[in-house]
Amino acid sequence: MDNEELSQAFPGLDDKRLRVKIIGVGGAGGNAVDRIKLDDLGQVALAVVNTDTKSMASSPIQEKLLVGRSITRGLSTGGEAEIGRKAAEEDAALIEKMVDGVDLVFLLAGLGGGTGSGCAPVVAKAASKSGALVLAFVTMPFTREGERRRKQAEDALSELRQCCDAVIALPNDMLLQQIDEKATVLEAFAIADEWVSRGVKAIWGMLFQSGMINVDFATLRAAFRYRGGKTLFGLGCGEGEDCVKKALADLELCPLLHLPDYKYAKADSLILNICGGPNLAMSQVNEIMDAVCEKFGSRQNTVLGAVIDGAMRDAIRITVIGTTDVSGAGQGQRPSATRPAMQTAPNAHSSAPAADQARRLDERASQHEFNFQNGEERGFFDATETNLYNGEDLDVPTFLRRGIRVQLQ
Amino acid sequence: MGQDKIVGAIEIGTSKVIVLVAEIIGGKSLNIIGESHATASGMRKGQIISLREVSDCTHKAIAEAEKSSGAQIDSAYLAISGAHLQGFYDSGVATVSSASGIVTESDIRRARENAKMRNLPPGRVYLHHECCGFLLDGRRVADPVGMVGEKVETGYWHIHGDERLTADHIHVVNGIGLNVDCMVVSAIASASVAAGDEEKKNGVLVIDIGAGTTDYALYRFGTILRTGVVPIGGDHVTNDLAIGLRMNARYAESVKLRFGKGVLDITDKNDTVMLIGDLTIGDRPIPRLAIDKIVHARIEELFMIVKNQLGSDLGPQNVPSGVILTGGTARLPHICDAAQEVLGVPARLADSPQWVSDPQLCVPEYSTALGLLSEGFATLRASYREAASKKWYSRLSGIFGK
Incomplete structure (x- = not known):
C-alpha cells in the first residue's frame, strides 16, 4: 500500500500507479459518472461510452467514446439492445484501447435501454480480457417500464455476471422506496446514482484514502474471485453518540439486503469497509466487524478496510460487498472453516435455521447450471414456476412493482 | 354391493393438509366422524414441490384422522388446485x-x-x-x-390440468394405500358449500383465498359458468411484508395476522406497532401505514386479476348475489371492503353450511374440505340413481374421461 500512497504523493511516478477507470455506458451510466465526478474522487480516470451524440455533448467528462456511428449515425439505439451490441462490437477496437492497461474498471450502466443493455457486456468483456478487475454497478428498470425493457435488462445482467468480477444490480423499484413521495423524477434517478457512487467510493476509499486499515489491490482482486454469482451489496449510516449501533441498524434495514436474492445467502467472500471520522476507535471497528461477519459471512473470508474521512464527525458509514461461489470452482480456495462457521453462527434474522442455510448453499453449489440459466433467484417462491401475468412476476411484492412507497421510520 | 362406506376428504393445501372422515350410510346420509389437520410442507402456490415432504405430512394427517374417527377410510375424495388448472x-x-x-x-x-x-x-x-x-x-x-x-x-x-402434476397429487394419496374415488378442483369444492342454491341460481362469485392460491367459481342459473385459479394467496402477503418491512417470514406472518387489513386505514397514519411486542432485542416499531400499504396493494391486485380474468362475466347484473369470500386469507379484516371496491359488487364472508354442526369445522379454512365431501357425496348419489347396474365407482376413469 505504501507504494500507492507514494505514487499519489508524486504524480511523476504515473506509470507505476494503480490505474482505475470509471466507465459509464449509455445515458444513465453517463449521468452516474457525472455525479461521481462532482463528488471528487481524486486520481481516477472517468470515461463515458454512448451511442447518442446529443447526450454525450452535454456531459462534462473528458474521455468520451461514441460507438456505432455507422449504425446509429449518433442518434442512439431507440431502446434496442441488439443495436447497442452491434454498435459496441463495431467499435470494439476503440473500446479495447479505452480499457487497455487499466487495473480496475468500475462499469456503470442503466440496464433496460439499448445502449446500456447492449454495450455494457461488450465493454465488460473487453476490460476483463485486458486483465482488469471489473466491477459493475447497474440499475434495473422500473416494473412500470414494461416487459421488453425488463427482459433486455435481465439478459444483459446474466451476461454481465459471466464476464465481470462483481455485478451489483440495483432495482429501481427498490430505490424508489428510499425517496419522498413528492420527489421528482430527477431526484429518483439521483438516488440511484447516489447508491452507485457510494459503492464505488467505498472500494476506491479502501485503496486510496488514508485510513487505519487499507487494502491492497491484490487482496481486493482475491476477494472478487468468485464469478457468475449474485453480489451482495449493502450500506448503512449512523450519526451521533450511538453511531455504531445506528449504522448497524441502518444496514440491517438496507432494502438491497432484503431482496429475495440475498435473503438466505451468506457471502463466500466479503468486503467490509468502514468509513468514520478522525475519532473512529478500533473497538468500534471490531464491534462492526463482529456484527457484520456474523450476519453475512465469516471472519476468515472477510476483507476489512477502515478509512478516515476528515469531514465526518461522530458519523460512521458501513459498506458491505460480498460475492458467492456459485460455480464451485473456488472450492479449493475457500477456507475449510467456512461451512462449520456458518452452521453454528446464531442468526436471529434469518427465516430458515442455520442448518437449512448451509443446505441451501450446498444446493446452490451443486445446481450452478440451473442458476446460470435462470438468472434470478426468487426467495420464498424459488422452487416454483414463475408467476407471470401481463409480463409481471406476481411473486415480486406488489408494492415494489407498483412503486408504492412504504416508509419505515 | 354394500352402500355403507367410510370416505375421507383430503385437501392438500399450501399451508395445511386437512382430512375429514365421513360415514355414508345407505348411500343416503353423510356424517362427519373424524377430522385432522397438519401443517403442510413441500407445497408452494398449491403445487407440490417436494413429493416426499408432502407425502409425509399428508400420510400423518390421514392416520390421525382415522384415529380420531376410530374407523378406516375406504376411499378418498381429493381436492386439487394450482396454476396449471385451466x-x-x-x-x-x-x-x-x-x-x-x-x-x-x-x-x-x-x-x-x-x-x-x-x-x-x-x-x-x-x-x-x-x-x-x-x-x-x-x-x-x-x-x-x-x-x-x-x-x-x-x-x-x-377444466383441465397438467397430467403429471395431477398424477403426483393422486400418487401422494395412493402412497398410503388409499384409492382416489373422485377428484374435485378446489374452486368448485369450496364454492359448492359457500354459496346457497338460491344464490347460485341468481348469480354469485365465490372466491376462496388460501395460503398459496386463490380459487374462484362463478355460478349462474344454478350451474357453474366458469372457474379459475390465481396463484396468489396469503403466503404472498407474508412475503411482501417480509421484504417491505425487512424482517424474516416468521415475524412477517405474525405481523400479518395481528395487524394486517385489506384497506388503507387513514386513522393508522401516525400509529406504530411493535414487531415482536415483548421488548426483546431486535424489536422495533413499525408504522401501521406501512403494513396497510403493503397488504392493501397485494389484496387489491389479487381482486384486480380476478376481475380481469372474468371480464364481462362479472358485473352487478350477472352476479346479483354478489361475491362470497372464504379460505384462510378471508379472515383478513376488511377484506370484503377491498373486494367490493375492486370488483364493484357487494361482498360478504361465507357462512358455514347448515349440515355441519361441529363449531371447529365452521371456519373459512375448512370450506374446501367440506365442499369436497358434499361434492363427492353428490356425485356418489347421482351415480346410484343413474344405474345400479353400472359400477358407480368409476374411480379414476370417472375423473379422466367422464
Missing part, C-alpha cells in the same frame, strides 16, 4: 331427431358428446366437465327432455 367453454349442438320435435334423452346425449369433442394437447388431462345448462332453439331451459323444438344446445365449462 378452463374453457365449449358447447355442443344436436338436431332433434324425432318427427314430432319432442326432445329425447338421446338428443341430449348427442349434444353432450359434441360438447366434449375437443382433444387436449398432450400432457393435459380433463378434470371436470361442468354443464352450464341447455338452450332449446336459443331459449334457456332447465331440462329440455319432453319439450318441443328443433335444436338443442348444451354448454360446458371444461
Whole structure:
C-alpha cells in the first residue's frame, strides 16, 4: 500500500500507479459518472461510452467514446439492445484501447435501454480480457417500464455476471422506496446514482484514502474471485453518540439486503469497509466487524478496510460487498472453516435455521447450471414456476412493482 | 354391493393438509366422524414441490384422522388446485331427431358428446366437465327432455390440468394405500358449500383465498359458468411484508395476522406497532401505514386479476348475489371492503353450511374440505340413481374421461 500512497504523493511516478477507470455506458451510466465526478474522487480516470451524440455533448467528462456511428449515425439505439451490441462490437477496437492497461474498471450502466443493455457486456468483456478487475454497478428498470425493457435488462445482467468480477444490480423499484413521495423524477434517478457512487467510493476509499486499515489491490482482486454469482451489496449510516449501533441498524434495514436474492445467502467472500471520522476507535471497528461477519459471512473470508474521512464527525458509514461461489470452482480456495462457521453462527434474522442455510448453499453449489440459466433467484417462491401475468412476476411484492412507497421510520 | 362406506376428504393445501372422515350410510346420509389437520410442507402456490415432504405430512394427517374417527377410510375424495388448472367453454349442438320435435334423452346425449369433442394437447388431462345448462332453439331451459323444438344446445365449462402434476397429487394419496374415488378442483369444492342454491341460481362469485392460491367459481342459473385459479394467496402477503418491512417470514406472518387489513386505514397514519411486542432485542416499531400499504396493494391486485380474468362475466347484473369470500386469507379484516371496491359488487364472508354442526369445522379454512365431501357425496348419489347396474365407482376413469 505504501507504494500507492507514494505514487499519489508524486504524480511523476504515473506509470507505476494503480490505474482505475470509471466507465459509464449509455445515458444513465453517463449521468452516474457525472455525479461521481462532482463528488471528487481524486486520481481516477472517468470515461463515458454512448451511442447518442446529443447526450454525450452535454456531459462534462473528458474521455468520451461514441460507438456505432455507422449504425446509429449518433442518434442512439431507440431502446434496442441488439443495436447497442452491434454498435459496441463495431467499435470494439476503440473500446479495447479505452480499457487497455487499466487495473480496475468500475462499469456503470442503466440496464433496460439499448445502449446500456447492449454495450455494457461488450465493454465488460473487453476490460476483463485486458486483465482488469471489473466491477459493475447497474440499475434495473422500473416494473412500470414494461416487459421488453425488463427482459433486455435481465439478459444483459446474466451476461454481465459471466464476464465481470462483481455485478451489483440495483432495482429501481427498490430505490424508489428510499425517496419522498413528492420527489421528482430527477431526484429518483439521483438516488440511484447516489447508491452507485457510494459503492464505488467505498472500494476506491479502501485503496486510496488514508485510513487505519487499507487494502491492497491484490487482496481486493482475491476477494472478487468468485464469478457468475449474485453480489451482495449493502450500506448503512449512523450519526451521533450511538453511531455504531445506528449504522448497524441502518444496514440491517438496507432494502438491497432484503431482496429475495440475498435473503438466505451468506457471502463466500466479503468486503467490509468502514468509513468514520478522525475519532473512529478500533473497538468500534471490531464491534462492526463482529456484527457484520456474523450476519453475512465469516471472519476468515472477510476483507476489512477502515478509512478516515476528515469531514465526518461522530458519523460512521458501513459498506458491505460480498460475492458467492456459485460455480464451485473456488472450492479449493475457500477456507475449510467456512461451512462449520456458518452452521453454528446464531442468526436471529434469518427465516430458515442455520442448518437449512448451509443446505441451501450446498444446493446452490451443486445446481450452478440451473442458476446460470435462470438468472434470478426468487426467495420464498424459488422452487416454483414463475408467476407471470401481463409480463409481471406476481411473486415480486406488489408494492415494489407498483412503486408504492412504504416508509419505515 | 354394500352402500355403507367410510370416505375421507383430503385437501392438500399450501399451508395445511386437512382430512375429514365421513360415514355414508345407505348411500343416503353423510356424517362427519373424524377430522385432522397438519401443517403442510413441500407445497408452494398449491403445487407440490417436494413429493416426499408432502407425502409425509399428508400420510400423518390421514392416520390421525382415522384415529380420531376410530374407523378406516375406504376411499378418498381429493381436492386439487394450482396454476396449471385451466378452463374453457365449449358447447355442443344436436338436431332433434324425432318427427314430432319432442326432445329425447338421446338428443341430449348427442349434444353432450359434441360438447366434449375437443382433444387436449398432450400432457393435459380433463378434470371436470361442468354443464352450464341447455338452450332449446336459443331459449334457456332447465331440462329440455319432453319439450318441443328443433335444436338443442348444451354448454360446458371444461377444466383441465397438467397430467403429471395431477398424477403426483393422486400418487401422494395412493402412497398410503388409499384409492382416489373422485377428484374435485378446489374452486368448485369450496364454492359448492359457500354459496346457497338460491344464490347460485341468481348469480354469485365465490372466491376462496388460501395460503398459496386463490380459487374462484362463478355460478349462474344454478350451474357453474366458469372457474379459475390465481396463484396468489396469503403466503404472498407474508412475503411482501417480509421484504417491505425487512424482517424474516416468521415475524412477517405474525405481523400479518395481528395487524394486517385489506384497506388503507387513514386513522393508522401516525400509529406504530411493535414487531415482536415483548421488548426483546431486535424489536422495533413499525408504522401501521406501512403494513396497510403493503397488504392493501397485494389484496387489491389479487381482486384486480380476478376481475380481469372474468371480464364481462362479472358485473352487478350477472352476479346479483354478489361475491362470497372464504379460505384462510378471508379472515383478513376488511377484506370484503377491498373486494367490493375492486370488483364493484357487494361482498360478504361465507357462512358455514347448515349440515355441519361441529363449531371447529365452521371456519373459512375448512370450506374446501367440506365442499369436497358434499361434492363427492353428490356425485356418489347421482351415480346410484343413474344405474345400479353400472359400477358407480368409476374411480379414476370417472375423473379422466367422464
